Amino acid sequence: MSESKEHPFAPFVRILGKGQKGSRGLTGDEAYQAMGMLLDGQVEDTQLGAFLMLLRFKEETPEELAGFTRAVRERVRAPAITVDIDWPAYAGKRRQLPWFMLAAKALANNGIRILLHGGGRHTAGRMYAEDVLDALAIASCTSWHDVAEQIESQNIAFIPLSVWMPRLQRMIDLRSTLGLRSPVHSLARLLNPLSATCGLQSVFHPGYQQVHQQANVILGDHALVIKGDGGEIEVRPDVTDQLLGAADGHAWSEEWPAQIGRQVKAPTLELERLLAVWQGDEQDLYGEQAILATMALALRGLARDREEAFSQAAQMWENRHLN
Template structure:
């Protein structure tokens, strides 16, 4: 007697990544955060192309809707760091730049350039022009003579030559760049935009991070603490590592895994009027001393002070040192 074909069918095996999607998406009562180990394993599978595109999209958007935890961020970071092939390169400041500016010019680029002239080794990295209507660091590197590096050897050479290097995320973590590029497909930024800020791929003495949305600053500080990193997290102008001198700035710091807080008062008695348009040539004019402009000078000086604070200089001395650096800068490009 023949067995009916229907009775011999077997259900397909569950995809190995499916449990991670289920953990995040099992409804209001069933869903939970990933543990640090689960996050590390899940990100490892993403980085090794062991997931379907549908799973990737679902995973990223469930995380975005839930809001990632410090443990998840730490686990994701560990997975990325485990797979990096970067050599040992001495860096003072890790400077992620992923948001782009739309209200003010990226004055932080002049801050980084001035610090580099004074011996501070800075590694900058970014994720390209992924959102319309914003001005990104990558678009201004050539005009400001900031080296664009496409491999780690070039980064090392640029740092040894001029203490400043920029490397696109695409060239050292292409899988993460692909996830960032899904922004226009999914309609929302994914948690990868936040993750890129905490990675500090070369193990710099201090990682600077700018997180715009309220509440996320403390999550990033906690994640850095779990990782044992030194970092300062701020709500920077436009989401970039740049102090807004018109408002109070809260610094969420962690040193050797121990958290600390500082509040820096506004540097201007009243708010400056934002420019009608962003003119990149104004960056060069200010650097060369051809114009005086209160807002950018306050912004870049306080941003330089932020980096020096991250390297252990107390606030008052950091501002004094930043002013000296700026006053004595080499204005040639």
């Protein structure tokens, strides 16, 4: 009797799933190979689901995230586009309005070149970056060519993950089938597809910030990692946060103190209120402080020290309609 030949992807599932004593994490090279097969469509759906959930249960290591990132970056087919800030927006907001979008728009209006990318509206009850693009005149691009044009003319562009890495988008969309977020939600923050000067990364779950920081160290990337409100790159101005940085293969950190007293959850998420603050028709203590702190975070990533970053952020916010 002939034995059936083992699928080439099976060893990666086995490494993760041999039980408490037999399983282990993937090495960086194994993660790179496994993600390459996933992105090239060389696995069965059963293997994909098993692999993602075993990783989810185990929790990703810096080596795994770095290996996955290398595989994705090798498959990005984008022209050379100069970008200052890579700004992933995948979580959506449910506690507060997406003030980070006003921060990004204000920075762009002051000459900072920003790439936004996101993974769709995957969780009910949240407001996503995609929900405010039209209101802020930020283009949702359907190609890297469109991105290049928008960044050249507007200093900011949004591109859905489904456009440039559809197999990763499919993994994110499996949440409704598997019942849990997959490690791709974490991976998406690291991708920096256009090799921006600085990548901003927000990871909500405790402990994952250090994992991302170490993954950036392994990759040799320049990045800033925060907890962020709801998992988006939005500094909470009412709590003291730890800013974790990576640059030139080294890790560093600094404390970002709270700017205001503790605030409660917003009663509703109304786009009209977000736009009223942008136009200057309404004031919102929490929102405006979140905007300024988030702008300062991005400027800190562009080599400003913290005091200079906050001062420049305030000036840029005042001048947001002048450019």
